Amino acid sequence: MIDKSCVKCEKPSNSFCTNCKLVHYCSRECQKADWKTHKTQCRPFEIKKDEKFGRYLKANRDVEADTIVVSEPPCxxxxxxxxxxxxxxxxxxxxxxxxxxxxxxxxxxxxxxxxxxxxxxxxxxxxxxxxxxxxxxxxxxxxxxxxxxxxxxxxxxxxxxxxxxxxxxxxxxxxxxxxxxxxxxxxxxxxxxxxxxxxxxxxxxxxxxxxxxxxxxxxxxxxxxxxxxxxxxxxxxxxxxxxxxxxxxxxxxxxxxGLYPIGCLLEHSCLPNCSYSFDMKNGFKINVKAAREIKADEHLTTTYSHILWSTQLRQQHLKDAKYFTCSCERCKDPTELGTHFSTLRCLGSDESPCNGYQLPTNPISPNAEWACNKCPMRIKSDQVSFLTARMNDEIEKVFASSPTCEVLEELIEKLSQFLHPTHYHMFTLKHALLQLYGKHKDCPIESLSEEVLLKKLNLCNELLQIVQTLDPYAIRIPIYIGILYFEKHVALKEMIKRNNNCANIEDARKCLEEAERILKNETDTEQGKQLIQRVADALLNI
Structure with a gap:
């Protein structure tokens, strides 16, 4: 029974907008003619399909940052x-x-x-x-x-x-x-x-x-x-x-x-343009939000892997779990957008030590060799996997023992002989170390030397530069980023206290405000709630 009218020409219609299924049109021609009026109501994406991507979501108009593009209960x-x-x-x-x-x-x-x-x-x-x-x-x-x-x-x-x-x-x-x-x-x-x-x-x-x-x-x-x-x-x-x-x-x-028929169509990218969260109080509904401005015809993307893994690890995970190879901008770049998150130090030969770095000749190929940027030395991909896996085992063993600042410093010094200073293993260790400076019972903030306090601040700045490149919109690692901003504020505040100089007070406040902004959606986990509260308390006391 036809009991609706086309919103464009008012003819009887039992057909919906082919995209959002919200309003009635009698024909594709009326829908196309009414698009300028209807597009603000219509959902901002279309479901598309091709041989390469299968089914995926494509923006059908320009979408502003923070716009909810998908809101869907689980099947x-x-x-x-x-x-x-x-x-x-x-x-x-x-x-x-x-x-x-x-x-x-x-x-x-x-x-x-x-x-x-x-x-x-x-x-x-x-x-x-x-x-x-x-x-x-x-x-x-x-x-x-x-x-x-x-x-x-x-x-x-x-x-x-x-x-x-x-x-x-x-x-x-x-x-x-x-x-x-x-x-x-x-x-x-x-x-x-x-x-x-x-x-x-x-x-x-x-x-x-x-x-x-x-x-x-x-x-x-x-x-x-x-x-x-x-x-x-x-x-x-x-x-x-x-x-x-x-x-x-x-x-x-x-x-x-949870399984979400539309949410699952978000395409993978190591540089995604969408974030998502789950509404626990509303039936675990997924809310997908534009993390930045998305242009019409862009694919809507998230990431299926871990942003703080190397390209080699991400590619292996995607191959094992999702059966495809990622060829995004980060994956194709041997330096991972200049972060050197996978880069190794070149040890050269016994006769001629080298100060160069080993980089993959083709990052998205699992068997590609790694080549030094200064000497002819090359190493195989499986050798890199073996070396980094052994290092990972050692790092996990150290973390399991509740390490002191000195233990982490020694391990960083040891691994620095083999890894670029911003390698992902070094990132993990430095992220842990800068939190221990001033927090560990053996080195409270008041006891830190000027040198160590400055080191804490420099580590915060170094790691913030990395995460701002790898996750510029704080889509996947807001907790990591929030901790960095909070710890930077701690270092600045202690410097202000010691020098009786309020010149850095606004920088400390800005760190907390940035942490507060980044963490605003992290209320679903206990860790997120606790960090949000610490930031809020610090803002009151700044």
Missing amino acids: IIGPKWNNEDEDPSSFTFFCVGCFEALKDLRTKCPNCLWPCCSEECIGLISEELHAIECAFLKAGRGPANKTSIKSVKEYFRQDALLALKILILQRRNPKKFKSLMEMEDNAENRLLTLNFKEAEDRINYLEDNFLKPLKKAEDKSNQVVLPIKDKKILHKIFGIIETNAMYINLANGNEIC
């Missing part, structure tokens, strides 16, 4: 689908209703008997949370041995729950299920990967504990509950999760995953 949320970051010797479990970390497993959902934080947990009855899978989990067999930690851990597999939730959507919400099945699954690329093998393990778990019993019940009752539940569809679901799931940091420090 589904659930526990992390992988546990690669977890200690295999530990046993961490989260409430099946609200994902709160559990101290023990004594409290259970009254219906399915999976561990929860409280029988009154609102997540247990939420149609968007545990209610989706509760009846299916209830049909499970339970741990083989309820007194064995190993058996309990093997049964309560939260890494498989998100896939089960999606499978169940074909019954509970076919429209959402269809939307999810349209997402990229990288089927061919996954076949010989570790992800595929791990997915096979999770699929076997789901079949043995829930799907085979369900099939028997269906045969007995002659009623089909889930039309599709074979391995093929489950592998597709895990492929969709691996390719598209976005990690959501909860206030308690835990991570969960």
Whole structure:
């Protein structure tokens, strides 16, 4: 039944704007003619598709910085689908209703008997949370041995729950299920990967504990509950999760995953133009914001990797997890936009030491050699990987021991023989060291010499210059940047105090104001909240 009118010519119409689906047009011609009027209402992007990018988002007009370009609730949320970051010797479990970390497993959902934080947990009855899978989990067999930690851990597999939730959507919400099945699954690329093998393990778990019993019940009752539940569809679901799931940091420090049909179309770039955050109080809605002015026809981008990794690490991660090579401006530049975030010192030969630097001849090629900018010396890419990995192991070992300023200084001095001063390993160590200056019990701020105080200030300035190049709009590492501005203010304030000179007071205030601006959206994590409060307190006391 046609009960709407075209907003341009007022003819009867049952068709929407092809982009935003908000207003009615009777034809493409009317929509095109009305664009100047409608574009301020219309969503600022179009969904496009081509062979190279697949489906992606393109700005359909100029977009001002801080404009929300996408605001979308998740199709589904659930526990992390992988546990690669977890200690295999530990046993961490989260409430099946609200994902709160559990101290023990004594409290259970009254219906399915999976561990929860409280029988009154609102997540247990939420149609968007545990209610989706509760009846299916209830049909499970339970741990083989309820007194064995190993058996309990093997049964309560939260890494498989998100896939089960999606499978169940074909019954509970076919429209959402269809939307999810349209997402990229990288089927061919996954076949010989570790992800595929791990997915096979999770699929076997789901079949043995829930799907085979369900099939028997269906045969007995002659009623089909889930039309599709074979391995093929489950592998597709895990492929969709691996390719598209976005990690959501909860206030308690835990991570969960969400799938967003439009949000997942943000393209990757190591120099993204969009930031995003999750509205925890509004159903985990994702809000994607323009981090800078975006011109019409630009692709909307985020980053799938870590901005503070080297090009070699970012490329390897993208290849392993997303099955593509990034060729952005930063990745193609051997110096990483002049930051030298991957650059090594050249050791030359035994006969002729060299003061040059080793840079990749082709950064986006995993097998390209590295060449010195001063001598003929070349090294292989896998040698660079081995060297930096060994250094990373040493750094993690030192951090695990709660190091003093002296320990970090010694390690920086040692690694400086092999690395450029602004290499990403040096960045990590310097970022930690400048925070210890004035904060560690062995070197409070009042005890720092003028030389060390100046060193703290110089380290802040050095690292700020790097992050302003790698993340100029504070999209991905606002906490890192906020700490740098806060610590710079600390150094300036101590200098003012010692010299009884207020010349630097405005610089200190500006540091805090910049930190406050950068951290304004970091209220979802405990670390972000604490840093915001420290900045606010410091502003009151400046």
